Amino acid sequence: MDNTPNTTLDPSTPAAAGGLLAGKVAFITGAGRGIGAAAARLFAREGARVLLAARTEAELKAVTEEVRAAGGTADHVVCDLADAASVRAAVDRAVELYGRLDVAFNNGATGQQPGPMDQLPEADFDHVYAVNLRGPWLAMNAEIAAIRATAGTGAIVNNTSVGSLSGNPELPAYGAAKRAVNSLTESAAITYGPEGIRVNAIAPGATLTEMIREWEAKSPGVVERITSHAPLRRAADPDEIAQAAAWLLSDRASYVTGVVLPVDGGARA
Incomplete structure (x- = not known):
């Protein structure tokens, strides 16, 4: 089987030749704000x-209009990651709109109330599991089917967390779900690599999104504490995280699969 990267440019694509993701159709979850919105802007620019x-x-709608105003091609679809039918319909919509699916960035997630695991209500644990683990599993299944049926080869990046790479007593359910996504990522890379579908993950450190601002509001000083342990001594801008995802989705990372890449300012060095 020929599973070399598909680099054929669609002549209807308005993007300039040579962009990191030129000619590709990209599906992005959690794209209304934060890292997902930054990824939408970046992927379109590329x-x-x-x-x-x-x-x-x-x-x-706001991010879509921003992308279009900058000359990019974008559309949007409402999607609930906890709802299987909604996830499948969203991925199918990419194929309906653009005729194919090449790459996907599974970025959408939900947070949890910080604190010890025995203080987290069962319903909250179930919600974190449904969105942060079951959601990416549903999305990957739909994305792999769409890539296989249209582009043939492609790439998927899952957004996990540096907090999934070790014990996470302040966000135990969040960290556990994200660690499970790391395992799904590696399993999918092994399973679908022979078809030419690469699957990787990024594990961001502290990033200036609404989620971390909410954590800071509930646990004052947490951002300073986290960033003080990183060699770069600062939190990331969402675009810096999106840049890592864009590279992994691009053909420049054509021999990279099964990786969980920390993007954390050196926090785990």
Whole structure:
């Protein structure tokens, strides 16, 4: 089987030749804000036609219009990662709009109330599991089917967390779900690599998103404490995380699969 990267450019794509993702169709979850919104802007600048997915339509619409105003090709679809039918319909929408799916960035997630695991209500644990683990599993299944049926080869990146790489007593359910996504990533890389579908993950450190601002509000000083242990001594901008995802999705990373890449300012060095 020929599983070399598909680099054929679609002549209808308005992107300039040579962009990191030129000619590709990209599906992004959690794209209404934070890292997902940064990824939508970046992927479009790098030549992809993008479909943005999230639960809040107003946020999706705003980012979509921003991408279009900058000359990119974008659309959006409301998607609840905890709902299997919603996830499948969102991925199918990318194929309906653009005729194919090449790459996907599974970024969407939900947080948890910080604190010891025995203080987390069962319903909250179930919600974190449904969105942060079952959601990426559903998305990968739909994305692999769409890539296989259209582009043939492609790439997927899952967004986990540096907090998944060791014990996480402050966010135990969040960290556990993200660690499980790391395992799913590695398993998928082994399973679908022979078909030419690469699957990787990024594990961001502290990043200036609404989620970490909410954590800071509940646990004042947590951002300073986290960043003080990173050699770069600062939190990341969402675009810096999106850049790592873009590279892993691009053909420049054509021999990279099964990797969980920390993007953490050196925190785990």
